Amino acid sequence: MIELSRTDSGNASRSATRAANLAERIYGQLKRDIFDFRLLPGDRFTETEVAERMGVSRTPVREALFRLQRESYVEVLYRNGWRVRPFNFEYFEDLYDVRTILECAAVRRLCDRETMPQQLEDLKRIWLVPESARLEDMNTLSALDERFHEMLVEAAGNSEMALIHHDITEKIRIIRRLDFTKPPRVDATYVEHGMVLKAILERRPEPAQMMLKAHIEESRREVRKITLHMLHSARQDAQGRE
Amino acid sequence: MIELSRTDSGNASRSATRAANLAERIYGQLKRDIFDFRLLPGDRFTETEVAERMGVSRTPVREALFRLQRESYVEVLYRNGWRVRPFNFEYFEDLYDVRTILECAAVRRLCDRETMPQQLEDLKRIWLVPESARLEDMNTLSALDERFHEMLVEAAGNSEMALIHHDITEKIRIIRRLDFTKPPRVDATYVEHGMVLKAILERRPEPAQMMLKAHIEESRREVRKITLHMLHSARQDAQGRE
DNA sequence: GAACACAAACTTGTGTACAAGAAGGTGCTC
DNA sequence: GAGCACCTTCTTGTACACAAGTTTGTGTTC
Structure with a gap:
């Protein structure tokens, strides 16, 4: 089975189960x-x-x-x-930017290494698979996508960077999930992740960064479109319940 | 007078005065x-x-x-x-790295702008002065140095990046202050900050980033040397008091 | 009817009492 | 004397009571 564990002190979906306090x-x-x-x-x-x-x-x-x-x-x-806190789109835009900066820096560092860390192998097993082996469940994919980006940063070996990146990931998750509501983005994600991984393994930092940047940008654009609509209908739902 | 204000919700030296709660x-x-x-x-x-x-x-x-x-x-x-929390040098090393990444990204963005924000003017007035006008008080300089780097990031216009950078600044302040215990570093700081500013104003991102990186690296090296000694004598002081 | 003063109802900030659990010392057993 | 069980003490975790301050509605005055 795929190993995706993390210390993870703030995951909304899991923290309820192990209720220490x-x-x-x-x-x-x-x-x-x-x-x-x-x-x-x-x-x-x-x-x-x-x-x-x-x-x-x-x-x-x-x-x-x-x-x-x-x-x-x-x-x-x-x-x-x-x-x-009221939705502030500039806030999310800014977070997406920082995320891009950190991930690009991580990729650059990865390309500089002579031996690749284990995480890269794990990612290959998940994303560099034949089309027939691609997963389709949106929730799983959404989580895997998150882990792809987090593991890239973790692989770079700077724990504080990974922690900051993890915090950002948590913060944008609320809108990022929306990226996986349309099947075309799923296929695109497989292609784009695969290309980034290959570029890293071939030690080509510039293309790797460029593709990663484009990939995040694409996802951000998609989310931007959906969010407004989503928020609108959530408001209507809430009014209907009152 | 020099204006250095910031929202600053966590400054150890100031938060005690305005004790709202x-x-x-x-x-x-x-x-x-x-x-x-x-x-x-x-x-x-x-x-x-x-x-x-x-x-x-x-x-x-x-x-x-x-x-x-x-x-x-x-x-x-x-x-x-x-x-x-016990001192963990890897922790500070990692934070210094993230700091470098963020500041370099900020500088790159600054160089891309056609008009420079007000912050750059403020920084010029502080750091691009004749040698005779240089300040000498260590505490003031230490604070000004912090603000130099923070303002660079703030000037780039991404508030979340500035916030994260501010948090990092807070965390490394405990050892960073030690950089200003020796006068030679003061002069070097003036020279290095000046060079970075000039490179930005001339829209030369590569030299600007390189010099900034070297500057942070220099400061980090200095701090690394002093910290161990400092910690050692603090421990002895504490034992003497018991 | 409009504006102002006042009071009642809430809200968070702080102090305090008690509960659950960990650590370490003490006495007992062998 | 060594090892183990127990119990006391001390710790944080949680609940609750009260203090300080804000908002809002009501009644009064003009």
Whole structure:
């Protein structure tokens, strides 16, 4: 089976299961609420409200909220409740840019190495496969795509860079998933990832960076188109529920 | 007077003054304790201990500690106290690398612009001065050096990149200050900053990046030498006090 | 009817009490 | 004396009570 593990201290989908402490569980739950648009950008809520809904006291709720605040998902209004941070497209654009910078730097470093790290082998096994062996499940692919980019950076060997990149990945996941709603992008992803990998293995940093950049740019463009529509319908859903 | 303001939500030296809430004050105080080696890497302590010393309850102390944990200054041992994270030189090396990557990317972007942002003018007024007008106070220079690099990144116009770079700056400040303990480095800093600025203003990205890289590398080398000695004597001081 | 003062209802910030669990010392057994 | 079980002590995790301050609605005045 494919190994994709990571220390992963902030994954919204998994942190709920291993609930070492309440605060972490609340953190995961809130994050998922935001990601699944149950809590919409701009929505206001109070600590007591969350505490009652989750059946715990305010203490762990506050701890979770402070973490989410630090990660800029929510903001506190002095003695006046909390708010899910409104969508800011410039924010995501900026994050995409930083992501590109870091990944390109990682690729450059990889090409400079004489021996390739294990991660590259793992990636080859996943992405350099015949067309018939390509996966089709959107959720799996979305997760694999994330791991492709993260593992590239991890392979470069700078843990702090990998950590920062991981944080960015977490932050843009909320809109990035939308990239995999259309099948054509799936095939394109296989092709583009494959080309990047080959360029790295052939130690050709310039083409590798260029293709990686183009690939991210393509995905970003796709997401940009979908997000507005998505947000709109989520708002309508929410109104329908009221 | 020179304007160097920044939103700056985590500066150890300033956050204590404007104590909006206790948690922030404790945060600043603890950070300063770590920076000034009153709390040494590896030192263990408890929440109650800190709370009593600062004359507050555990609640704001915990909030402050969680922030410091997230910024990887301290770590919690499950139901067994807290510890100042032991010095890890690889950690600082990695951060220096990421810093270099981000600043080089910023410089590249700056060179691509047709009009230069205001920040560049400010930096010129500080660093492109005759030798006679150079400042000599180490603390001021250390702060100005930090702002030079931060402002370069801010000038590039990507707020998220600037934020990440700012976080890194905060994290390496504890050892970076040591760079300004020797006068020769002061002169070198003036020369090197000046050269970088000129190269940017002349829209020559390659030399600009190379010089910036060399400058950071030089500073890193200097710090590397001093840190070990510094840490050693801090440990001896601490033992003498016991 | 409009504007202002006031009070009631909430909200977060902080302090405190108690619960769950880890570590280390103490006494017992062999 | 060595090893083990137990218990005390101390730690963080959580709940809850109260303080400080904001908002909002209501009543009064003009």
